[in-house]
Amino acid sequence: MEGKIIKGIAGFYYVYVKTFGLYECKAKGIFRNQKIKPLVGDNVIIDVIDENEKKGNISDILERKNELIRPAVANVDQALVIFAAADPAPNLNLLDRFLILMLKQQVDTVICFNKKDIVTEKEIRLLEEAYIKCGYKVIFTSTYTEDGIETLRELLKDKTTVLAGPSGVGKSSIINNIHPDANMQTGMISEKIKRGKHTTRHSELFYIQGNTFIMDTPGFSSLYIQDMEKEELKNYFAEFHEYDGFCRFNGCAHLNEPGCAVKEALKEGKISKIRYNNYTEIYEEIKNQKRY
Ligand SMILES: Nc1nc2c(ncn2[C@@H]2O[C@H](COP(=O)(O)OP(=O)(O)OP(=O)(O)O)[C@@H](O)[C@H]2O)c(=O)[nH]1
Numbered sequence: 349m350e351g352k353i354i355k356g357i358a359g360f361y362y363v364y365v366k367t368f369g370l371y372e373c374k375a376k377g378i379f380r381n382q383k384i385k386p387l388v389g390d391n392v393i394i395d396v397i398d399e400n401e402k403k404g405n406i407s408d409i410l411e412r413k414n415e416l417i418r419p420a421v422a423n424v425d426q427a428l429v430i431f432a433a434a435d436p437a438p439n440l441n442l443l444d445r446f447l448i449l450m451l452k453q454q455v456d457t458v459i460c461f462n463k464k465d466i467v468t469e470k471e472i473r474l475l476e477e478a479y480i481k482c483g484y485k486v487i488f489t490s491t492y493t494e495d496g497i498e499t500l501r502e503l504l505k506d507k508t509t510v511l512a513g514p515s516g517v518g519k520s521s522i523i524n525n526i527h528p529d530a531n532m533q534t535g536m537i538s539e540k541i542k543r544g545k546h547t548t549r550h551s552e553l554f555y556i557q558g559n560t561f562i563m564d565t566p567g568f569s570s571l572y573i574q575d576m577e578k579e580e581l582k583n584y585f586a587e588f589h590e591y592d593g594f595c596r597f598n599g600c601a602h603l604n605e606p607g608c609a610v611k612e613a614l615k616e617g618k619i620s621k622i623r624y625n626n627y628t629e630i631y632e633e634i635k636n637q638k639r640y
């Protein structure tokens with residue numbers, strides 16, 4: 349049978365097989381034969397050992413489309429990053445860091461600003477201007493009015509999506525709104541795990557329906573850009589790209605160089621100040637990072 353690993357814990361892998369449910373599996377032989385460690389998100393072939401006990405063995409890991417390092421998950425189609433449009437006010441520097449990290453891992457990101465019910469049109473426009481211009485899909489939702497929830501559901505459909513965002517933005521409310529049974533699923537897995545040893549937080553995929561899976565990740569309050577040269581950073585700001593070759597200096601970092609086309613565009617309001625300021629701040633941080 350073919351299924352998907354939705355959780356791995358203490359040497360067991362929980363494999364979800366459509367219509368048959370969840371199997372607790374070992375991965376005997378896989379390490380020896382394929383020399384890879386199974387990952388959450390892997391599509392696998394399992395041999396059922398005991399149907400009543402729902403136990404099996406993973407006999408094959410199907411080819412991975414991609415592999416994310418943080419969080420550790422395979423076959424991700426996209427990331428959904430959720431911030432509150434207000435309360436708490438969105439930390440857009442943190443958002444930009446997240447976007448850079450996903451771009452670096454070649455994962456498309458959809459941006460969701462929740463709590464639409466408590467922001468003004470003006471604030472919405474500002475956020476749209478900053479992020480739609482650089483090519484992101486941006487949606488505004490409210491779990492109170494359910495505004496945007498249907499659009500979100502459509503965006504997630506038949507994809508494996510990593511959900512991320514700081515805490516307090518309404519991530520749990522959104523998950524519950526998208527799929528009220530998501531909680532049930534957690535319960536189901538927890539029952540099995542209680543018999544195991546560890547209860548620490550591990551990454552886990554929720555099965556929504558059809559081929560839709562989501563992975564919730566712990567809320568974060570800071571992100572560091574590592575393994576990047578400061579000269580590389582500008583490549584992660586898509587709105588700068590149309591000015592490539594128009595700056596006076598080759599290799600212009602768009603900071604204090606004279607004749608900089610990006611700074612000119614900034615002055616003319618063609619580039620978002622928010623994004624540009626985040627660029628300079630992250631640039632400085634990379635520049636001052638200790639090299640080991
Ligand atoms: N105004 C408004 N408040 C919301 C909305 N969605 C969630 N909230 C509120 O925001 C607070 C946080 O919601 P949660 O769903 O617990 O947020 P979370 O991101 O999962 O937070 P953590 O559990 O801390 O990670 C709660 O008080 C919710 O009632 C919304 O659309 N509009």
Ligand SMILES: [Zn+2]
Pocket residue numbers: 595600601602603605607608609610611
């Ligand atoms: Zn420049």
